[in-house]
Amino acid sequence: MLVLAIDTATPAVTAGVVAVRPEGSTVLAERVTLDARAHGELLTPHVLDAVREAGLTLRDLDAIACGVGPGPYTGLRAGMVTAAALAHGLDIAAYPVCSLDAIAAGVTADEPFLVLTDARRREVYWAAYDARGVRTDGPHVARPAELDSPVQRVVEHERPAPYGIAAVAREAVLAGERPAPLTPLYLRRPDAAEPGARKRVTTP
């Protein structure tokens, strides 16, 4: 199965083509640029470049795996709507992947570990994983000092790579499962204050 892997939950603009097989997966091509402001510009070109480098066309793809955050950047939505529209246009399934799980899938550990990413505003997104990389807690958003977990080993400053993104969706892709809806993991409400009493323009 040829899977297009996409993630824009971190400052990285990530696209890759992964051949997912029962016996193991192979990354055929990937394009990654580190620029939190360029998700909207670069993602579709990265997708096309990766597909071309893999010697394929978009029509050859069987499925899409897309990081759904958590991510603090408005660019998260660029990745998700790109995945949704590509899936619609190509008539293939798009599988949601927790971006922290995708990072965890690239970690080789023999003990439990935490994955942390930058949530900005001096907070982090985090989730806990057991030694096999299965999520046991999270995802949450917290100040690092208030991070409540007994796990000691910490993986941070990592970004989801195409291999990890595809790995999280692997079983569902191979089983041809119906994908869950592509719903972003925001973990925070939009900033908005309800207006208080009307402000006077004249002094009483």
Place this chain on the structure above:
Amino acid sequence: MPRMIMGIESSCDETGVGLVRLADDGTVELLADEVASSVEQHARFGGVVPEAASRAHLEAMVPTVERALVTSGLGLPDVDAIAVTAGPGLTGALLVGVSAAKAYAAALGVPLYGVNHLAGHIAVDTLQHGPLPAPCLALLVSGGHTQLLRVDDIASKITEIGSTVDDAAGEAYDKVARVLRLPYPGGPPIDKAARNGDPEAIAFPRGMTGPRDAKFDFSFSGLKTAVARWVEAAEARGEAVPVDDVAASFQEAVADVLTAKAVRAADELGIDTLVISGGVAANSRLSALAAERCAAAGIELRVPRPRLCTDNGAMIAALGAHVVAAGAKPSALDISADPALPVSTISI
């Protein structure tokens, strides 16, 4: 030449998808116009919350495309080109539409046209009234914009004649509605209240109409403050605020300045067609006064039906069709949305 054009709009709080057919003679026919609005989510905040609008765009984008396809009876493989609002508008909101449009263009293997939202508001009139005469004058009035534009060619040449120096006309409506404790958005409730009020009850100021003011610019901030002062003074005297009269007098001041400046511009520039579009164009007093003054000045007035005046995908599809018909180059797939795209840049 591409014949079936899909337009995607996401510059503010409406997710719009339109489908049009471009005929050989250059006429453009509307096939579908589907809009998902997040306006209700913003109502209690008294204005659009950008993050909430962006979230709603992501949720609504593909379902709105699907609905437009069902309405038109077309399938995605029938689409020959994608047009999308590249600006101006809210950064995060534009990003969703532009990203979706690129993905659809790539998946379908069709050209992408990033186009100007403001030009779209003018182009939409061709769906109802046919080709625009050249030149024509456009008065664009909405919650985000108040501009007078000279349109020499809808696909390639639009020049700003004047614009608001502070609030947009629609913004003044929202603020005055709050002062009068009417709901958001303020346009429809003020229009409704004004029907029962006396437009001459209170002499509110006409902004930017002094001899030394720029002839074709607008200002609504002073008017909004004058209304608030008047209401506060009435309240301080313990009087009941005559909401209908305040609404009618405020609305009269807005409609008076907008139409007077538009007619004067048409006259001075020797242009005999005026198009009024944007959300505020649906205002009953504005269209009535414009009709009266245009008739007196011998100007042909074109106002698209209300559904076409507010933000939608049909306007972007229509503009896309004109840009295609003019033979403009498609946009590259690495374009970025430009929240401050000038109206003179019709396609990027």
